Amino acid sequence: MSAENHHLPPRIKLIWGLSALGSFIALLIITGLIWLTYRYWNWPFWLVTTFAAFTILEPIIEAALIPYRYRFTRYQISAAAVEMQSGFIFKKRVAIPIARVQNVTLNAGPLLQWQKLTKVSIATASTNHGIEGLELAEAEALRDQIMRLAREARHDQA
Amino acid sequence: MTKPKRTHPLGLLLHMATAIKDYWYLFLLLLTLYRQPLWFALGWTLLIFAILIWPIVRWATLSYRITPEAVEINSGVLVRHHEHIPYSRIQTVQRKQWFFLAPFKLEELVIETASHDDNKPEAGLAAVPTSLASEIDRYRQATPTPAAVTPTEPLDPDSAASAPSATTAATAHYRIDNRTLLKFAITSTGFIPLLLVLLAMYNKIPRKWTDAFINDASHLAIVVLVGGALLVILVAWVAAFMWTYFRYFHFDVALRDDQLQTAKGLVQRNTITAPLKRIQAVRVKQNVFRQWLHIQTVQVLLASKAAAKDDSDDLVILPAVPQAQLYDVAAPFVDLLPDHAPDLSSLSVTDRRKWYLVRNALLVVLAPVVIVGYFLPHWWWALAILVAIAYFQGLFAARQTGGGLVTPTLLALQTGHVWTKETYYVPVETIQSVRLQQSVWMKKKQLMHLTVNVRHGNKNQAIELRYLRAEQAQRVYDWYLHTV
Numbered sequence: 001m002s003a004e005n006h007h008l009p010p011r012i013k014l015i016w017g018l019s020a021l022g023s024f025i026a027l028l029i030i031t032g033l034i035w036l037t038y039r040y041w042n043w044p045f046w047l048v049t050t051f052a053a054f055t056i057l058e059p060i061i062e063a064a065l066i067p068y069r070y071r072f073t074r075y076q077i078s079a080a081a082v083e084m085q086s087g088f089i090f091k092k093r094v095a096i097p098i099a100r101v102q103n104v105t106l107n108a109g110p111l112l113q114w115q116k117l118t119k120v121s122i123a124t125a126s127t128n129h130g131i132e133g134l135e136l137a138e139a140e141a142l143r144d145q146i147m148r149l150a151r152e153a154r155h156d157q158a
Numbered sequence: 159m160t161k162p163k164r165t166h167p168l169g170l171l172l173h174m175a176t177a178i179k180d181y182w183y184l185f186l187l188l189l190t191l192y193r194q195p196l197w198f199a200l201g202w203t204l205l206i207f208a209i210l211i212w213p214i215v216r217w218a219t220l221s222y223r224i225t226p227e228a229v230e231i232n233s234g235v236l237v238r239h240h241e242h243i244p245y246s247r248i249q250t251v252q253r254k255q256w257f258f259l260a261p262f263k264l265e266e267l268v269i270e271t272a273s274h275d276d277n278k279p280e281a282g283l284a285a286v287p288t289s290l291a292s293e294i295d296r297y298r299q300a301t302p303t304p305a306a307v308t309p310t311e312p313l314d315p316d317s318a319a320s321a322p323s324a325t326t327a328a329t330a331h332y333r334i335d336n337r338t339l340l341k342f343a344i345t346s347t348g349f350i351p352l353l354l355v356l357l358a359m360y361n362k363i364p365r366k367w368t369d370a371f372i373n374d375a376s377h378l379a380i381v382v383l384v385g386g387a388l389l390v391i392l393v394a395w396v397a398a399f400m401w402t403y404f405r406y407f408h409f410d411v412a413l414r415d416d417q418l419q420t421a422k423g424l425v426q427r428n429t430i431t432a433p434l435k436r437i438q439a440v441r442v443k444q445n446v447f448r449q450w451l452h453i454q455t456v457q458v459l460l461a462s463k464a465a466a467k468d469d470s471d472d473l474v475i476l477p478a479v480p481q482a483q484l485y486d487v488a489a490p491f492v493d494l495l496p497d498h499a500p501d502l503s504s505l506s507v508t509d510r511r512k513w514y515l516v517r518n519a520l521l522v523v524l525a526p527v528v529i530v531g532y533f534l535p536h537w538w539w540a541l542a543i544l545v546a547i548a549y550f551q552g553l554f555a556a557r558q559t560g561g562g563l564v565t566p567t568l569l570a571l572q573t574g575h576v577w578t579k580e581t582y583y584v585p586v587e588t589i590q591s592v593r594l595q596q597s598v599w600m601k602k603k604q605l606m607h608l609t610v611n612v613r614h615g616n617k618n619q620a621i622e623l624r625y626l627r628a629e630q631a632q633r634v635y636d637w638y639l640h641t642v
Contacts, residue, residue, distance in 0.1 A: 080639060080640075080642060081639050081642070083639075088598065089597060089598050090595065090596075090597050090598075091594075091595065091596045091597070091598075091601070092593060092594070092595050093593065093594045093595075093635075094591055094592070094593040094594075095591060095592050095593075095635060095638060095639050096590075096591045097591075097638075097639070097642035099642055100589075100590050100591065100642070124590035124591055124611070124613075125461065125590055125613045126590045126611055126612065126613035126614070126617065126618035126619070127590050127591050127611045127618050129591065
C-alpha cells in the first residue's frame with residue numbers, strides 16, 4: 001500500500017552536513033588532546049596518526065553519504081499505519097499501526113530549531129521509532145493526526 | 159485494621175540475607191586489607207553497617223496497612239516513602255515462602271503495580287502472615303478494574319457485589335508429575351555457565367601443583383585429563399539438576415477467573431498470580447536435550463515485570479509437558495494457543511538459504527578462533543569443537559525457523575537460537591511493530607529478514623526470522639498492516 005511516500009525536507013541535508021562538521025571539530029579536539037599526551041607524557045605517536053586519519057576520514061564519509069541517506073529515507077502515513085523506510089544497501093522498512101502508538105514526541109536541538117525543523121519519535125508500548133527531521137508545522141500536524149487516529153482506533157477496539 | 163503494622167521480626171533475617179548477597183564482595187575486599195589497621199577497621203565498620211545496622215533500621219521503619227481501598231506501605235529512613243496502592247492498580251502478586259517461614263505461617267509478598275515509568279514498580283514486604291495475601295486477593299476481587307485498564311471488559315456492578323465471598327474454583331489445573339520433573343531437571347542447561355565457572359577456577363590453580371601432578375602421573379596423563387574433565391562436567395551437571403529440581407518442585411498451575419496462578423519450589427515456595435489480560439504472547443521452548451526427551455516448556459510473555467526475576471525472564475506456566483500432550487494440556491490455560499500443533503511451513507529457511515545461517519554462525523566464532531589459535535596453537539582440538547558447534551548451530555537454526563498464520567489473527571513464529579527451539583504465538587493485537595530488512599545482496603537473491611516486536615516486561619522482545627524468502631516476509635508484513 002503506497003499512500004503518500006514522503007521524503008524528509010531537503011534542508012535536513014544542511015543539518016547533516018553541519019553535524020558532520022561538528023563531528024570533525026570534536027574529533028579534532030580529541031586528536032589535539034592525544035597529541036598533547038604524546039608531547040608531554042610520551043604516549044606512542046601512532047595513536048596520534050590513527051586518530052588524525054580517523055578525524056579526516058570519518059567526516060568525509062559522513063558527508064559523502066548524505067545524498068544517499070536523503071534519497072533512501074522515506075516515510076508514509078495512511079489511516080492505519082505509519083511506515084518508515086531507510087537505507088539502500090541495508091534497506092529497512094518498519095510498520096507501526098496507528099492503534100499501537102502510545103505517544104508522539106517532537107524534539108529539536110539548536111541546529112534543527114534554527115532551521116525550523118524537528119525530530120519526531122513515535123513510541124509504542126515497547127519500541128521507539130524516529131523520523132530524523134520534519135518541518136515544524138508538518139510535524140505538529142502529523143502528531144495531531146496520529147494521536148487523533150490513535151484515539152479513534154482505540155475507540156474502535158472497545 | 160487501622161494502625162500500620164510492622165512486618166514479622168523474621169523478615170529482618172531476610173533483609174540481612176539480601177544485604178549479605180549484595181555486599182559479600184566487601185568481605186573479600188576486607189580480607190585483602192588486613193595489613194592496614196586503619197582501613198581494616200573502617201572496612202569492618204562499613205560491613206557491619208551494611209549487613210546489620212542498615213537492615214535493622216530498614217525493617218524498623220517499614221510498616222504496612224490494609225484498607226478496603228488500598229494497600230499502604232510506609233518505608234524509608236532519611237526519606238520517608240508513603241506508598242498507596244489501590245487494588246485496581248495491582249498487576250501481579252508474588253508470594254515467596256522460605257521453608258523456615260512455613261511453620262510460622264509467614265511469607266514474603268511482592269506487589270507489582272501497573273506504573274511502568276517507575277524504576278521500581280513493586281513493593282515488597284519481607285515477612286507477613288500468609289492470611290494477608292488472601293485478604294488482598296479478596297479485596298482485589300471486590301474492586302472492579304477501571305475501564306482505563308481494560309477497555310474491552312464491560313463494568314459489571316453485580317460482580318463487584320458477589321465476588322468477595324471466596325476464591326472461585328479453578329477452571330483449569332495442572333500439577334507436574336515427578337517423572338516429567340526429573341526429565342526436566344536432568345536436561346537443564348544451567349550446567350553450562352557453571353561449567354565455565356569451574357573451568358575458570360581450574361585456570362586459577364597454581365601451575366606448580368598441576369605440573370608436579372602431571373610429572374608424578376605422566377603415564378596416566380590422558381586418563382587423568384579425561385577423568386578430570388568428566389568429573390567437572392558431572393559436578394556442574396548435578397548442581398544444575400538439584401537447582402532446577404528444587405526450584406520447580408511440585409510445580410502447580412491453576413486458572414481462576416481471569417488470573418493465572420503458578421506455585422513452585424521446595425526450599426522456597428514461590429507463588430505468582432498474574433492476570434490473563436496482560437499476556438502478550440505465549441512461548442513454547444525446548445532446548446536440544448529436551449528435544450531428545452520430547453518435553454517442552456510453556457511460558458507467557460507478560461506486559462509487566464512480575465516474572466523478571468524468574469529464570470529467563472518469563473512466567474513459566476508449564477515447565478515440562480510431554481510433547482504429544484502439549485496442546486491438550488496448555489490450551490485450557492491460555493485461550494490463544496491452538497489445540498493442535500500448527501503448520502509452520504509457510505515461513506521457513508530451506509534449500510541453500512540454510513548455508514547463510516551456517517556462514518553467519520561460523521563468522522561469529524571466527525574472531526575468537528583465530529585469536530586463540532594464534533596464541534595457543536596446542537588448543538586446536540577445543541577450537542575444532544567450537545567450529546563444529548557453530549556449524550551445527552547454523553543448521554539447527556535453519557531447521558527450526560518456521561512460522562505462519564494459525565488463525566487470521568494469530569501468528570506463530572519459530573526460531574532456533576542457541577540450541578533452543580522457541581515457538582511464539584502472538585496475537586495481532588499485541589504486535590507493536592513489524593520490520594523488514596534487506597541488503598542489496600539479499601535483494602538479488604530475493605531474501606528478507608523479518609522482525610516482529612512484542613512487549614515483554616517493560617522491554618521489547620524482538621522475534622527475528624532471518625533469511626526468509628522476500629515474498630514470505632512481505633506477506634506477513636502486509637497481513638499485519640491490513641489486519642490491525
